[in-house]
Amino acid sequence: MRERMFALFLLGAVLLVPPVLTVFNIPVRFFGVPTLYLYLFAAWVVLIGLAAFVVERVAATDELAESAAEPAVPEIVPLSGAPHDA
Numbered sequence: 666m667r668e669r670m671f672a673l674f675l676l677g678a679v680l681l682v683p684p685v686l687t688v689f690n691i692p693v694r695f696f697g698v699p700t701l702y703l704y705l706f707a708a709w710v711v712l713i714g715l716a717a718f719v720v721e722r723v724a725a726t727d728e729l730a731e732s733a734a735e736p737a738v739p740e741i742v743p744l745s746g747a748p749h750d751a
Contacts, residue, residue, distance in 0.1 A: 666719065666720075666723045669719045670716070670719060673712065673715055673716055673719065676712070676715075677708075677712045680708045680712070681705075681708065686701065686704075686705075689701045689703075689704040
């Protein structure tokens with residue numbers, strides 16, 4: 666998970682560096698919203714979505730590994746404190 670989160674950090678750094686931001690700093694508006702603002706919010710949403718995906722996928726993998734480690738058949742324990750015959 667560390668590698669994926671670090672890669673996600675690098676993606677965020679690349680998406681938000683000034684040379685990339687200047688590409689979207691143009692006097693065009695979509696539905697009255699400047700292109701730069703739209704890009705910033707879209708990049709932010711994508712980064713949050715990817716982070717959630719990575720964390721959920723790792724959590725699901727951990728749950729699957731834990732359930733596989735548990736025995737499929739529970740151990741039979743005698744009800745009384747007396748020793749049992751094997």
